[in-house]
Amino acid sequence: MKRGFYPSLFLxxxxxxxxxxxxxxxxxxxxxxLLYAIGASAWNVxxxxxxxxxxxxxxxxxxxxxxxxACYVHFGWPPLLGLPLGILASIGIxxxxxxxxxxLSGHYFSMATIAVAELLRLVVTxxxxxxxxxxxxxxxxxxTWLDLSFTSALPYYYFFLAVLLFVLWVTWRMEQxxxxxYLRAIKDNxxxxxxxxxxxxxxxxxxxxxxxxxxxxxxxxxxxxxxxIDPESGLGMLTSVKMxxxxxxxxxxxLFGPLVGAVILVPLEEIxxxxxxxxxxxxxxxxxxxxxxxIARFYPSGILxxxxxxxxxxxxxxxxxxx
Amino acid sequence: MLLxxxxxxxxxxxxxxxxxxxLRINKGDIIxxxxxxxxxxxxxxxxxxxDLVPSSGQVFLNGQDVTHLGPEQRxxxxxxxSFQVPLSFEGMxxxxxxxxxxFLRSADPAVARAKAMEVLTLTGLSAMCDAPAxxxxxxxxxxxxxxxxxxxxxxVLLLDEAMAGLTATEVQQAIALVRDIHKLGITLVIVExxxxxxxxxxxxVIVFHQGHEIARGTPQEVxxxxxxxAAYLGKRAAATAAxxxxxxxx
Amino acid sequence: xxxxxxxxxISGLLLGAVYALFSSGLTLIWGMMNVVNFAHGDFVMIAMxxxxxxxKLLGGGPLLAMPMAxxxxxxxxxxxxxxxxxxxxxxxxxxxxxxxxxxxLLLRYGMFWGFGANFLSLPEDLVGGTFEWxxxxxxxxxxxxxxxxxxxTLGLHFLLxxxxxxxxxxxxxxxxxAAQLMGIRPDHMQAVAWALAAGMxxxxxxxxxxxxxxxxxxxxxxxxxAFVTVSLGGFGSVPGALVAGLLIGVxxxxxxxxxxxxYKDIVVYVLFIAVLWLRPQGLxxxx
Numbered sequence: 102m103k104r105g106f107y108p109s110l111f112l113x114x115x116x117x118x119x120x121x122x123x124x125x126x127x128x129x130x131x132x133x134x135l136l137y138a139i140g141a142s143a144w145n146v147x148x149x150x151x152x153x154x155x156x157x158x159x160x161x162x163x164x165x166x167x168x169x170x171a172c173y174v175h176f177g178w179p180p181l182l183g184l185p186l187g188i189l190a191s192i193g194i195x196x197x198x199x200x201x202x203x204x205l206s207g208h209y210f211s212m213a214t215i216a217v218a219e220l221l222r223l224v225v226t227x228x229x230x231x232x233x234x235x236x237x238x239x240x241x242x243x244x245t246w247l248d249l250s251f252t253s254a255l256p257y258y259y260f261f262l263a264v265l266l267f268v269l270w271v272t273w274r275m276e277q278x279x280x281x282x283y284l285r286a287i288k289d290n291x292x293x294x295x296x297x298x299x300x301x302x303x304x305x306x307x308x309x310x311x312x313x314x315x316x317x318x319x320x321x322x323x324x325x326x327x328x329x330i331d332p333e334s335g336l337g338m339l340t341s342v343k344m345x346x347x348x349x350x351x352x353x354x355x356l357f358g359p360l361v362g363a364v365i366l367v368p369l370e371e372i373x374x375x376x377x378x379x380x381x382x383x384x385x386x387x388x389x390x391x392x393x394x395x396i397a398r399f400y401p402s403g404i405l406x407x408x409x410x411x412x413x414x415x416x417x418x419x420x421x422x423x424x
Numbered sequence: 425m426l427l428x429x430x431x432x433x434x435x436x437x438x439x440x441x442x443x444x445x446x447l448r449i450n451k452g453d454i455i456x457x458x459x460x461x462x463x464x465x466x467x468x469x470x471x472x473x474x475d476l477v478p479s480s481g482q483v484f485l486n487g488q489d490v491t492h493l494g495p496e497q498r499x500x501x502x503x504x505x506s507f508q509v510p511l512s513f514e515g516m517x518x519x520x521x522x523x524x525x526x527f528l529r530s531a532d533p534a535v536a537r538a539k540a541m542e543v544l545t546l547t548g549l550s551a552m553c554d555a556p557a558x559x560x561x562x563x564x565x566x567x568x569x570x571x572x573x574x575x576x577x578x579x580v581l582l583l584d585e586a587m588a589g590l591t592a593t594e595v596q597q598a599i600a601l602v603r604d605i606h607k608l609g610i611t612l613v614i615v616e617x618x619x620x621x622x623x624x625x626x627x628x629v630i631v632f633h634q635g636h637e638i639a640r641g642t643p644q645e646v647x648x649x650x651x652x653x654a655a656y657l658g659k660r661a662a663a664t665a666a667x668x669x670x671x672x673x674x
Numbered sequence: 675x676x677x678x679x680x681x682x683x684i685s686g687l688l689l690g691a692v693y694a695l696f697s698s699g700l701t702l703i704w705g706m707m708n709v710v711n712f713a714h715g716d717f718v719m720i721a722m723x724x725x726x727x728x729x730k731l732l733g734g735g736p737l738l739a740m741p742m743a744x745x746x747x748x749x750x751x752x753x754x755x756x757x758x759x760x761x762x763x764x765x766x767x768x769x770x771x772x773x774x775x776x777x778x779l780l781l782r783y784g785m786f787w788g789f790g791a792n793f794l795s796l797p798e799d800l801v802g803g804t805f806e807w808x809x810x811x812x813x814x815x816x817x818x819x820x821x822x823x824x825x826x827t828l829g830l831h832f833l834l835x836x837x838x839x840x841x842x843x844x845x846x847x848x849x850x851x852a853a854q855l856m857g858i859r860p861d862h863m864q865a866v867a868w869a870l871a872a873g874m875x876x877x878x879x880x881x882x883x884x885x886x887x888x889x890x891x892x893x894x895x896x897x898x899x900a901f902v903t904v905s906l907g908g909f910g911s912v913p914g915a916l917v918a919g920l921l922i923g924v925x926x927x928x929x930x931x932x933x934x935x936x937y938k939d940i941v942v943y944v945l946f947i948a949v950l951w952l953r954p955q956g957l958x959x960x961x
Binding site for chain 1: 696704707708710712757758761765766767768769770771772775776777778779780781782783785786787894895897898901902903926936939940943944946947950951954
């Protein structure tokens with residue numbers, strides 16, 4: 102099979118999907134899959150490639166979402182203009198958390214990310230300028246096209262697809278560069294990597310900052326599409342869980358792993374919410390918990406790796422070689 | 425002076441693992457460190473590589489005080505090491521393992537790959553370059569350790585029991601490899617249990633016992649040193665070693 | 675010192691003692707097998723629901739709830755160890771963290787599904803209500819909680835340092851291979867450690883339930899409190915957890931009094947981040 106066949110096939114299907122399945126529900130579902138694929142792919146940079154499990158990634162998602170809507174509410178800017186501010190804030194926070202914890206064992210990093218995400222949620226809930234417990238709303242009616250406020254999900258779909266391609270391209274460039282090799286080495290054996298001159302702490306920090314910036318984009322896109330953010334949707338732990346489980350289910354550390362995870366899990370969640378209503382949320386997350394345990398116990402490399410090994414039993418362990 | 429240790433002491437709690445040991449290594453030397461298990465040679469070795477910070481004393485590399493620099497910074501300054509229990513990157517191919525070392529001198533993957541191939545040829549691993557590192561046996565892994573370290577273009581290479589667990593034939597091949605590396609102008613520090621290896625390679629040997637240096641000199645001198653015989657070798661072992669030396673020297 | 679400050683100090687110490695108790699379970703597991711149980715807070719939560727069910731069905735107070743919760747949680751701990759942790763503890767970091775994190779979600783949303791998101795609580799006078807002593811207002815439930823917690827935490831320390839079971843567990847944590855050569859089965863000892871840690875956590879949960887609200891997500895905050903306690907106390911150190919737990923209880927109590935109840939969690943989280951920056955090995959940890 103030629104290299105690049107599967108990505109091309111995916112791109113063709115992705116471009117055609119909203120035209121083939123064109124009900125509003127289906128188009129909205131498609132946009133959501135892409136949005137979560139962006140978030141999960143962003144998580145993958147630190148959690149998958151660098152092997153540092155962030156359990157509080159929603160803090161960067163929240164930075165993006167709040168930056169976008171705060172700029173609209175306070176300055177009247179189109180929410181899109183808040184996106185770069187969210188990225189900057191996220192990178193700053195990542196540097197602040199990563200500098201002390203990425204030098205320690207990975208447990209500290211995971212615990213610190215949970216604590217900081219929860220801290221931000223509590224702080225934001227008490228800040229009136231950020232809407233407090235009520236949250237912030239975006240433009241009700243679009244003033245210009247720059248507000249990116251549409252009733253149909255179709256424009257969002259193609260916009261998110263373009264952003265996802267950008268995120269995957271950035272990740273792919275990183276994977277092929279010295280940094281990509283270094284991260285794999287650090288994940289495999291940090292002590293050996295350091296003996297070969299790899300500044301492990303620095304490269305993990307770079308990966309964390311890159312991941313934070315990309316995650317913030319997903320948050321801004323969420324705020325732009327839904328026009329609303331509150332401490333639960335923007336900084337609640339469940340969004341962190343979604344990013345993490347999609348990447349881990351699809352295949353952490355594989356370029357297309359998070360996308361595969363999003364394609365499987367987002368429709369499942371949307372359908373179960375539609376069928377079961379409010380009661381469904383508890384069941385969905387119970388199922389998430391069970392799935393995460395099963396992945397951890399039986400197949401920590403994820404579904405995509407399983408498929409790859411099935412398709413090419415002789416190819417050995419090259420992780421970077423997807424499709 | 426390429427590498428220098430000035431009165432290094434390392435304590436763990438109340439236990440003095442290394443007690444006031446100094447060492448001066450010039451370019452082109454081959455130095456052997458020997459001693460029974462727990463004598464402190466590995467602790468001393470790890471203070472040289474930056475894996476441990478000494479409790480007192482200093483380490484200089486190319487005239488620079490590196491006592492408080494980590495292993496990654498020492499690698500950048502020209503020091504490379506192997507690990508006693510090989511720490512291969514299991515998820516990578518053989519050549520990718522070596523590329524991690526080569527990346528220290530070039531960020532370009534193509535350049536790093538070429539450099540890695542060169543080193544793999546020298547170390548006799550070029551045939552397996554695309555095999556997963558996890559498929560190698562002990563001798564292969566030991567060679568991969570050395571190849572990875574060489575790819576960083578070191579001035580000095582520290583080998584931590586690079587030949588433990590090898591068969592007699594493999595040891596002979598490994599000795600030949602170390603000689604080749606020395607011919608490239610690389611200075612060597614060797615921690616070794618196998619007397620035969622030290623005798624045939626090292627120009628100067630330092631013997632550790634209970635954290636102290638008890639003897640230093642040529643292999644011949646130390647194997648005849650009374651303290652060494654009493655403390656480490658035991659009389660029979662000393663006789664065997666001396667005989668081995670005579671045969672090796674002939 | 676004015677009477678109200680003494681009052682705050684005492685309530686902080688009593689709360690802190692309970693923090694120390696459930697954190698010592700986390701630190702035991704972490705120190706012994708280098709595994710952080712991300713479901714630890716949810717273990718406490720399950721114990722709180724156990725106490726609630728026992729009161730609801732049998733009308734029993736903490737004297738009945740403590741042993742029952744200990745048994746329930748020790749069982750969960752052993753199942754978690756045998757079915758999950760044993761298989762992932764040597765695996766990649768990702769699997770290790772995901773495994774117990776998945777368990778946390780399963781427990782949390784299992785209770786959410788079963789009991790709903792409503793806050794529950796035990797009747798205030800279940801443990802004798804409030805009384806005055808030397809001008810101090812004291813809640814019997816908190817006195818009981820603090821007293822039992824200090825006794826059990828010291829008991830755990832005694833068990834680990836003075837008994838043969840403790841020294842066998844310590845041997846496994848120092849060097850599992852060497853312990854095996856001495857005839858100690860590491861997986862037996864680790865299962866015992868999980869049962870012990872979870873059982874202690876169960877007792878802590880039954881105590882907390884007498885003076886704290888009960889909800890499916892309460893474990894999330896308690897887990898963070900335990901992380902702070904263990905990090906501050908130094909991982910693996912039970913005396914460290916005791917000192918750190920008391921300290922955090924007092925800090926929380928004073929910050930609640932000085933800057934408002936809303937901000938006391940914030941103060942604890944900021945403290946955690948400060949510890950990671952300044953002294954990651956903890957107050958009593960080894961460098």
